Amino acid sequence: MTVPGLPEVFRGTVAVASGLVTPDLLRGPQFARVLPDTYVRAELCPPDLRLRSLAAYAWAGPGAILCGYSAAELLGASCAPRDAPAEVAVTAVRAGPRSRAGVVRVRRDLLHPDDITELGGLRTTGRIRTAFDLARRLPPVEGVVAVDALARGAFAPDLLREFAARHPGLRGVRKVLDAVCWADARSGSPPETRLRLILVRAGLPWPVPQHPVVDGRNEILWLDLAYPAALLGVEYDGGGHFATPEAARADARRHTRLVAEGWRVLRYTAQDMRRAPGRIVAEVRHALGPTHRDAAQRAGKIHNSR
Structure with missing residues (x-):
C-alpha cells in the first residue's frame, strides 16, 4: 500500500495526527510494527x-x-x-x-x-x-x-x-x-577480505587485491586477489556469478580470457571458506610454488612496511 506523504519508516502517532493513516488502518495488514510506535509498510518486510x-x-x-x-x-x-x-x-x-x-x-x-x-x-x-x-x-x-x-x-x-x-x-x-x-582499502568486498585473511594469516604472501589484467582486446579484467609474478589469481565465487544463465556465460567468457593471457585462477565459495580454509591455503601454496612464493613474500614485506 502506498500512502502519499508516508515515508518508508514512520512513527504511528505522527502519521495518525497528520491524517495520513487512521488507527484502524495502522493496525491492519498493510503495515508492520518493528519497534514501539514505529512502523514500515508490510511489503517491505522482513526489513x-x-x-x-x-x-x-x-x-x-x-x-x-x-x-x-x-x-x-x-x-x-x-x-x-x-x-x-x-x-x-x-x-x-x-x-x-x-x-x-x-x-x-x-x-x-x-x-x-x-x-x-x-x-x-x-x-x-x-x-x-x-x-x-x-x-x-x-x-x-x-x-x-x-x-x-x-x-x-x-x-x-x-x-x-x-x-x-x-x-x-x-x-x-x-x-x-x-x-x-x-587491513587493505583496495579490497573489493567483505568475502574478498575474508579470503585474503585466510591466506595471509596462514603465512602465505600478501596478494594484490583488485588486480587489473589487460587482455588481448585491450580491456581490463579485475581479479579479486592476485599474485602477478606467478600469474595466479584467487577469487571469491559469490552467488552473483551464476544468478542468471547470461551471468554464468559472461563469467565463463571472462575466465577463458584470463586463461588466454596465461593466468591460472583458483575460485572459492563461502562454503569453502567456512569449512575448508586449510585446503584453500594448501592449494594456493602449491600453485605458487617455491620460486613465486618467495618473490611474492618479498613483495608482501614491502607492502607491510609501508
Missing part, C-alpha cells in the same frame, strides 16, 4: 538492516546517532551479518531508549562533533569513527572486514592509528591497531 536502522533512528528520538553496523550500511559500506541488529548511539547515560534483543542495540557513547556526519537528514558516525568502533568491538577477522569496507575509496587504514592514539582509554583500542596491520 533489511538499512530499514531497521531507519526505524531505530526514528524510534530513538532526538539526539540519536546511527553507529556501528547501521552507520556502515548507511555510508555504503555494507559489512554486517544479515541478521545484525540496528545500532544507535544516544547521549543520555541512564534515561532514554534501551536495547531490544535482536532488533536494536543502544550504545551510550561520548561522540565528538567531528565524529558525526549527516546523510539525507540522518546523523551517523563518520567512516573513521565507525571503522574504529567496529574494529574494537568485533572478532578480529570481522574487524578487518569492517575497516576494509569503510576505508575503501575513502581513507587510508593507517589513519586509524592516529584516531586510536586520541582515544587511549576506550576498550578495544589494541584490537583496532591489530586490525590496521591486516
Whole structure:
C-alpha cells in the first residue's frame, strides 16, 4: 500500500495526527510494527538492516546517532551479518531508549562533533569513527572486514592509528591497531577480505587485491586477489556469478580470457571458506610454488612496511 506523504519508516502517532493513516488502518495488514510506535509498510518486510536502522533512528528520538553496523550500511559500506541488529548511539547515560534483543542495540557513547556526519537528514558516525568502533568491538577477522569496507575509496587504514592514539582509554583500542596491520582499502568486498585473511594469516604472501589484467582486446579484467609474478589469481565465487544463465556465460567468457593471457585462477565459495580454509591455503601454496612464493613474500614485506 502506498500512502502519499508516508515515508518508508514512520512513527504511528505522527502519521495518525497528520491524517495520513487512521488507527484502524495502522493496525491492519498493510503495515508492520518493528519497534514501539514505529512502523514500515508490510511489503517491505522482513526489513533489511538499512530499514531497521531507519526505524531505530526514528524510534530513538532526538539526539540519536546511527553507529556501528547501521552507520556502515548507511555510508555504503555494507559489512554486517544479515541478521545484525540496528545500532544507535544516544547521549543520555541512564534515561532514554534501551536495547531490544535482536532488533536494536543502544550504545551510550561520548561522540565528538567531528565524529558525526549527516546523510539525507540522518546523523551517523563518520567512516573513521565507525571503522574504529567496529574494529574494537568485533572478532578480529570481522574487524578487518569492517575497516576494509569503510576505508575503501575513502581513507587510508593507517589513519586509524592516529584516531586510536586520541582515544587511549576506550576498550578495544589494541584490537583496532591489530586490525590496521591486516587491513587493505583496495579490497573489493567483505568475502574478498575474508579470503585474503585466510591466506595471509596462514603465512602465505600478501596478494594484490583488485588486480587489473589487460587482455588481448585491450580491456581490463579485475581479479579479486592476485599474485602477478606467478600469474595466479584467487577469487571469491559469490552467488552473483551464476544468478542468471547470461551471468554464468559472461563469467565463463571472462575466465577463458584470463586463461588466454596465461593466468591460472583458483575460485572459492563461502562454503569453502567456512569449512575448508586449510585446503584453500594448501592449494594456493602449491600453485605458487617455491620460486613465486618467495618473490611474492618479498613483495608482501614491502607492502607491510609501508
